[in-house]
Amino acid sequence: MRESNSETFPASGSRDRLRQWQLDRLNALLTVAQKRPFYRDRLQNLSLPLKSLEQLQQIPLLTKADLIPSSQPKAAGIFDLPMSHYTRMHQTSGTRGWPLPVLDTQDDWRWWIRCWHYVLDVAKVTEDDIAMMAFSFGPFIGFWTANDAMIDRGATCVPLGGMSSESRLKMIQDHGCTVLCCTPTYALHLVSTAKSLGLDLTKNRVSRIIVAGEPGGSLPAVRNRIEQGWGAKLIDHAGASELGAWGFGSPDGRGLHVIESEFIAEVLDFSGDDPGGSQVAEGQIGELVLTNLGRYGGPAIRYRTGDIVRAFRDHDQPSTFLWLEGGVIGRADDMIVIRGVNIFPSSIESIIREISESSEYRIIVEQVDEMDQIRLELEGTAEQAAFVSQLLRDRLALRVEVAAVAEGSLPRFEAKSRRLVDQRSSQG
Structure with a gap:
């Protein structure tokens, strides 16, 4: 059984050690990416190894538009290894009329699971837990990685794809589930469904609810409604198919931590004339830009997530990782x-x-x-x-x-x- 996230950099480690950890991993990634078709031109003028993390800003930003296929469903250019190297295929929701396939190697998938263990650490998931996976198990990446991380930890997983909400509620009760994984919207919908059926969700064994897929888990009003309706603790999570599982909820529920051992985070303001954006001051609102450090089959270097955040490095949280107050405040494209x-x-x-x-x-x-x-x-x-x-x-x-x-x-x-x-x- 995997009991903790001890294989990776500890969330409570010092920032000086963390920056060196990030720099070493970034240089290893760039050395590989520089030889790959997608990044060959983007990184051709980059002198490696980088001496500081600040030199990352020499690399052009990566946007969703750079990844979207122009005429047919095909994997984004960052997934440019021979197809035989990949073992997993998922896709994002359609943009410009076409879905975006995303690919993962076996090592990439293990990296996803390693990231998810930070979430499971906060949720205190153990082999004694029974996890209800309330999502469709379709081509969208959804909670696929959460499911495999739960199994890796030794928990029992109950998949509920293709079932009605009423059937899912019955399964939760019948199997004594202790953890629920779903979107914030669906957690609230199950509360409403249970009320219509005369069920009191606070009487079942669910004690933790892990939410992802949309903002809400770190919004006090949403979080309180879910926790009161279920009588359970809510744990937020954030990620993106094209990027990875990048965030876990702070224990007090007031925000998200970026998993800085696996991602380098920048918070930039794109409201000015500079298309490259400008760094925002501590606590100011900006767009989150992330570089994933462990997905060699599809490295996303300086990717504009579109997530609007308020970030703090100096905070009162037990983790030293970058803290986003209120989680993801909104989407740049939704504003x-x-x-x-x-x-x-x-x-x-x-x-x-x-x-x-x-x-x-x-x-x-x-x-x-x-x-x-x-x-x-x-x-x-x-x-x-x-x-x-x-x-x-x-x-x-x-x-x-x-x-x-x-x-x-x-x-x-x-x-x-x-x-x-x-x-x-x-x-x-």
Whole structure:
């Protein structure tokens, strides 16, 4: 049985030792990447070995646009080894009409699992646990690596792909599951389903819920609703198919730690004229840029994640790894600018979860009389809609029309939720 994450750099290690650890691994990765087709031109002027981590900034940024296939489903250029080297294939959701296949070698997959053990350490998972994996087990990477990390640790895994929410709740009860893995949205949906069935989720054996796939696990309102509904502790996690499992929740639930033993993190501001961005000061909001250090079959060097974060190196957490207060605040591509106000969908969700643990909602952005407007559809009563509208005005300084709609009329999502509908392009 694998009891801890002792094989890797300890999350409580000193920052000086960590920086040297990162530099050594970065140079090893760059030495390999420099000979690979995708990075040959990008790294041709780089003199190795690098003497400091700051020299990483000499390398061009990598964006999602660099990875997206232009005409047909095929793996991104960073996965440029012969196909016989890869043993795993997954894919991201479709962008520009095509999904993005991602590939992993056996060593890459073991690296994913090593990253996931940081999450399982916080969740205190042992061989005595029974883990319920509530996701579809389709081509999206989802909790595939979590499933294998649980097995690596010695826990028992119960896969629930293709089952209804009612059936999953019954399986949780029948098998005495102690850990649940799902998205924050689905954890709340199961709370709502259980209530409709007359079930009290606080009476089952689930004591920890590991969430991933979307922001929410580090938002106080969302986290509190999930924990109260289940009577369990919530542990947040963050990752990306094209990048790896890069973050684990802080024990107090107030944010995420970047796994800096396996990733080099930069937080940059891209609002200025410099396309390369500028470093933000401690505690200021910026976009997270990551370099993975252990995925040799698909190295992502200086990848713009699109995740908006507020980062601290000087913090009161037990781990010395970079801490992101509130986890992922939002997505750069989801940010809405309405009448000069920057709005993140996660800010709206935090307000909604203060009044309802599981009400579904939809954010609609449209253009009215050449002005961008935002309105909200909320499953609930007219009184709840009015209250949310008032909170949005008080907290975000923005007038938002909130319409109450019938329960069950809005779409549900088991995986990443897609609640933002931007109609401006179709109106233009």
